[in-house]
Amino acid sequence: MPPISSSAKPGLRLGDFTTDRRVVLLMGLAIPVGLASVAAAWLLLRLIALCTNLAYHGLFSFADLPITTGRLGLGSVFIPVVGCLIIGLMARYGSEKIRGHGIPEAMEAILIGKSRIQPKVAVLKPVSSAVSIGTGGPFGAEGPIIMTGGAIGSLLAQTIHLDDGERKTLLVAGAAAGMTAIFGTPLAAVLLAVELLLFEWKPRSFLPVAVAALVAAATRAFIMEPGPIFSYAGALAFTPWHLVACAAVGVLAGLGSGVLTSLVYAAEDLFEKLPIHWMWWPAIGGLAIGIGGLIEPAALGVGYDNIRHMLAGDLAFQAVLVLLVVKVAIWSIALGSGTSGGVLAPLLIFGGAIGALASPVLPQADPGFWALVGMGAMMGGTMRAPLTATLFAVELTGNMHALLPVLAACVFAYGVTVLLLKRSILTEKIARRGHHISREYRVDPFDLLRVADVMTTPVQTLPDTMTVAQAVAHFTTAQPGHTSYPVLDGQGVVVGEVTRADTLAWALQGAPDERTLAQALDGRELVYGHADELASQIADRMALSGAGRVPILDRDSGRLLGIVGRKDLFRSRARRLREESQRAAFFRRAQKPV
Secondary structure, X not given: OOOEOHHHOOOOOOOOOOOOXXXXXXXXXXXXXXXXXXXXXXXXXXHHHHHHHHHHHOOOOOOOOOHHXXXXXXXXXXXXXXXXXXXXXXXXXXXXXXXXXXXXXXXXXXXXXXXXXXXXXXXXXXXXXXXXXXXXXXXXXXXXXXXXXXXXXXXXXXXXXXXXXXXXXXXXXXXXXXXXXXXXXXXXXXXXXXXXXXXXXXXXXXXXHHHHHHHHHXXXXXXXXXXXXXXXXXXXXXXXHHHHHHHHHHHHHXXXXXXXXXXXXXXXXXXXXXXOOHHHHHHHHHHHHHHHHHHOHHHOOOOHHHHHHHHHOOOOHHHHHHHHHHHHHHHHHHHHOOOEOEOHHXXXXXXXHHHHHHHHHXXXXXXXXXXXXXXXXXXXXXXXXXXXXXXXXXXXXXXXXXXXXXXXXXXXXXXXXXXXXXXXXXXXXXXXXXXXXXXXXXXXHHHHOEXXXXXXXXXXXXXXXXXXXXXXXXXXXXXOOOOEEEEEOOOOEEEEEEEHHHHHHHHHOOOOOOOEHHHHOOOOOEOOEEOOOEHHHHHHHHHHHOOOEEEEEOOOOOEEEEEEEHHHHHHHHHHHHHHHHOOOOOOOOOOXXX
């Protein structure tokens, strides 16, 4: 059998998964990533508290004091302006990647940046977010900690010899651990990784991410309050009528998601038109925050108390409406200006407000239950992560009774947004930077086909006794139908392959070459395959070697069985496309005789 190219060796033994023992190394590395992400989350929350107390209470304290009890006179309008101006300076002279809400930046690092995040981003992102939220910014802490946790995983991966896929795994492991540390939701964090960040479903990725989230969940209890942060015990009987009501809330949330996404990027477009450097944009967004804080102080900051009030059902209709309008306005303007902060907590408030406002016309439920359904639906629709949002709502409240109602609302919210919007609030930002993201995961059709299903037989070949001069004449005068031909010996065993490029090189040498093809090809490595391999393995081999046609050999004898060319792969792909596009009814009603 001829030697095979070292860069194109046949694939490993087939199985359901391609995972090897390096996953154990990644799982081990996920442990310190999880621990460090918890520490970063704790530090971020303390920094937010410190900035809030300095800005609104005049105290150097790490205690959790609400903004609403601080200085909220006319002068407080300029507190967010100063905070956002600091962020603009940090972005201009530190790193522009701290702008925005964190998750798109993590996605971009994974897809375009080879999962490499700079060390200064790991420092500047939480600091800028603490300044933003602490000075009244209507954002959440989860986006920044997802970016920070991802940076921790990426930095660790960059100190070790890992490939791009392994670096991505540790980056996402840090992101999942960070989200778990903030909210205590490890299941939702793992699903967030699958639905938004990994762009694959492999044990190599899932296992380390799950380990990091579990480590974070087990560790956070020592430095943060254990249990659900928004504990809620309400319930709802899930009947067909309640399913319809949940679907209605989901549709409302889906429409609301479209409005939110449009407002954020409309604000961004307006800022793009300003004749000043983008460094100053956050300060203008800060002015909007300050004015909004005068109208409704509860709209400032993370707003966890707002979530608790909605779940308790103790906010009046008018108070919820004012909170929703003001929070949406200042959030979309500030986010569009490029300041730093997360979107998850605000989405919970927006969705909760929609559920609370709609509750008078919805079936009877425990106070706050429809707000909970709206929270999950808004997150699921806006982030295009319905499974994550469902589990997030359950883990966040510790309420298993909410599972089916929230799932129903998330499904319909997700359906509305994918039908109405080409991109989510996360991917739109990446698209505006010139990149495209596909959020649909599916098995490669080539992984479902054997080489025997796509190869061409019989194969046109050349004998190894043919001279080089004859081969040149064959390619130059006989108008060959192929760009390459397998070369066989007297027993039908493949000894090499002659390409048009070979004959062109031989022709340029001048004098007729009387060597046989067996002599000319002696020692040359051959890229080949076997009939029982997967078509994807042959496609990968062709891509790595640059071969346009690959002979398929019998494993035992080395005899030629067929050949796979690019046309064969394209033909099988076209067949799959036709199968997905052609509609047919296989059972028809019998026609009544006339």
